[in-house]
Amino acid sequence: MNKVERFQDSEIPYELLASFGLTQEMVEDLPMKVLEQLLSGQRTPLLPISIQDSEGKAGNYLARLSLVRVEDGIDVMLMPYKESTLLEEFEEQQQSILRNGSALYSEQDALYYQLDASTHQIMSMPSHVIEHNIQVLGKSIDMVSSDVEQLMHGEILCLSKEESPITVGIDLTEDVGIRIVNGDRVAWEKEVAGEDLPLYSFGINGCWVNDGALSYVREEDYTQEMIDALEEKASQVRSNALHR
Template sequence: MKKEQFEFNELPYPALARFGLTQEMIEDLPMRVLEEIGQGGYSPVLPVRVTDEKGEVIESRSRFAFIRMESGEVDVVFYPALKSSPLERYDEAQQKQLLDGKAIVADVEMADGRHSKAFVQIDEGTKQVMYVPTPIIASNLKVLSEVMHLGAVEVKGMQNGNLLTVVVDDEPVTVGIDLHNKTGIRFCPGDAQGWREQPKREWDKYTFGCYGCWVMDDEGNLDYVPEEEYTEELWNEQKKSAERNRAVGLHK
């Protein structure tokens, strides 16, 4: 399947702005995040704000991804955070695995209405249920098994949603199925606990951009503060960040 590429100058900023995500907020995301969404991947869970028919402002959180329409124009699809995951179609054992953060193989209804086997997983950030057809992940697992010399039992364990920790160059590396990843498989140096915590560790508490700062709270939620609303604490943190970056540059 062809992977779409989206350029900054064709992104639907007006559509994003209707949900409270300004162009400045998007451009202030870390470069690794911009590269990910520019390749058709999901955004982080970000704050969104909409006005309902009564004129009341509703605040929520959502991921988004860009899609290319038949006309060639780029549009945006939102994946809002839910209070709970819709798991009615799965049996009790499958629900337990999903709620434990594991991927399962189940029969799902595809976009075209057909039913097919797919890897299914809950997005921890939004509680949305994600799925990817099994042949895609199975093919990537086959390549992984050949590269890492894995046995059938180890591959089967990963297919059942288990994490696998192996030793590479005398250091532990953990690998498991993560449907947010481009390949559906994510690697992390360290043990299984480190693998589970890796997505949150990729963000600092303060991520400064050109126009403002993305701030992560103790629960992992991201919020944006434009420069004109900086507190004294944020100005101090920006100075510290600039000093650290300057020191890194001098030591290169």
């Protein structure tokens, strides 16, 4: 499968990220799962960013981010949210498939298409890349040929691996075009949608709020609901420590 780039904590380009409105404090407070996605070269969920145009005027956006290694260091790829117009170029039945989050195979284009529900952009990947990766995956987890065929047709499969369920499906937000989740289809769909992140992820300086996209609230701006949630979390930690 494609090589996945790894980054060390010390390589995070804080100054560059700050130029997009993400301060070092905000980055360090990211939920552990999101921070791991960033360090493994994957795309993050939607994050609030600020970009200046050629006239120096700043605009606020939501975008997925990923780190990339370049000749002179590390840079950031931005995938902003925007309303999709390309969806209209597909036939009605194909639009329905895409809106449902499924992968659409086009034999004519030799591509797989999928709608990124967070950014509303149509993603694509060459079919031979997906098919190759599925074949490799099939060998690594002992899938039968019928499972491989179903995956290639865009279906989501729940398989048994060492008596535990794993769910596999095409997901073009992943570098290799395939997502594997420990759990059933519900767990797979929650991870794709980012619903596996809690509503509140408290850090040292503030809290990331998961309301479909991640937003950051500094500690001094916590609402009463957030204060109550933080106190409840602290109480659970104390209770768990006492019962060890």
